[in-house]
Amino acid sequence: MTLLQSLSQLGEEYVDLGWQLAEFAAVAAVVFLIGQLVVEPLARLVLDRWNLDRTLERALLKVIGVAVVVVALAAGVAAAGFTALLGGSALVVAALTLAVGFAAQDVLSNFVAGLFIVQDRNFNIDDWIEWDGRAGFIEDIGFRVTRVRTFDNETVTVPNTELATTAVTNRMSNEQLRISYSFGIGYADDIDETTRILLDVADDHEGILDDPEPSVRVTDLADSAVVLQSRFWIDSPDREEFSVARSTYIQRVKERCAAAGIDLSTTTQHDLSGELAVAEPPAVDR
Missing domain, CATH: 2.30.30.60 (SH3 type barrels.)
Known part of the structure; x- marks a missing residue:
């Protein structure tokens, strides 16, 4: 075989490869566009009609988007005739799979964790x-x-x-949220009167629920203050609702206590909501 014939044959092979690559790109692009312009909008329309949870709907749409890409690539590979080429080297495919597996460990673990998060209704x-x-x-x-x-x-x-x-x-997994706030009053101040003020402010607050009803408890006798903890509930809690309810409640308590001559200057506040778990301290060897 002459050099000219060899070059001619090599050129034909590259031309064939070029046509295969063009066919792969064309078919993959067409399938991808069909998926984006037809399949994904139809899927979004169906999911909207099912009235699914917003979080689950987004997750399903992302899965459909990935599926469209995978199907487009697979269709391009099949149309271009690359399947025989890929299947002919099992060792290379196995090596690539192993390498990708090691490189994608974190990605896969985060993907699985994302699935658990999405299915969690809370x-x-x-x-x-x-x-x-x-x-x-x-x-x-x-x-x-x-x-x-x-x-x-x-x-x-x-x-x-x-x-x-x-x-x-x-903070928003339940329909109601409890807010706890601690006030410190002087030892000379009237505990019963302060308790009445704390409850009255809660009763007059438009954002605080009557049921469950607010409560006040003496929680500590500090060095310079008697600590009273006020507990009340708000409905449909979000960050804004929480902040506004707590802020206006504290302000009104301060104003009414000042008018009644009750000293809140020694207050040490503890902003709590929900439940607080305290672990036992570890034993210390002596």
Whole structure:
């Protein structure tokens, strides 16, 4: 075989490969566009009619989007005739699979954690959560990360495994939320009168529920104050509702106590909501 014939044959092979690549790209693009312009809108329409939870609907739409990409690539490979090429090297495919498996361990673990998060009915988009000393509203739950918007309007990207393996407090998972606030009064002040003021302010507050009814308890005798803890409930809690109810309640208590001559200057406040668990301290060897 002459050099010219060899070059001619090589050129034909490259031309054939070029046509295969063009066919792959064309078929994959057509299938992808059909998926984006037809399949995904139809899926969104069907899911909207089913009135699914917003978090679950977003997750399903993301899965459909990934499926469209996979089907488009598979259709392109099949149309271009690359299936025989890929199947002819089992060793290469196995090596690539192993390498991708090691590289994608974190991605897969976050993906699985995301599935558990999505199926949790107490973990939804727009919920106000607190975890590991941080807090914010859930903006989106992705395959790898969950995006949380902080109260300073910053976006925090949290790996799904972190939320799946860390204790997370959801302030909005129930229809009602209890707010606890502690006031300190002087030892010379009247406890009964202060209790009456705390309850009256709660009764007059338009955002505080009558049922469950507010309560006040003496919780501590500090060095310079008698500590009274006021507990009351709000409905349909969110961050704004929580902040406004607590702020206006504290302000009105301060005003009425000042008018009654009750000293709140020694107050040490503890902002609590929900339940507080205190672990026993570890034993110390002496």
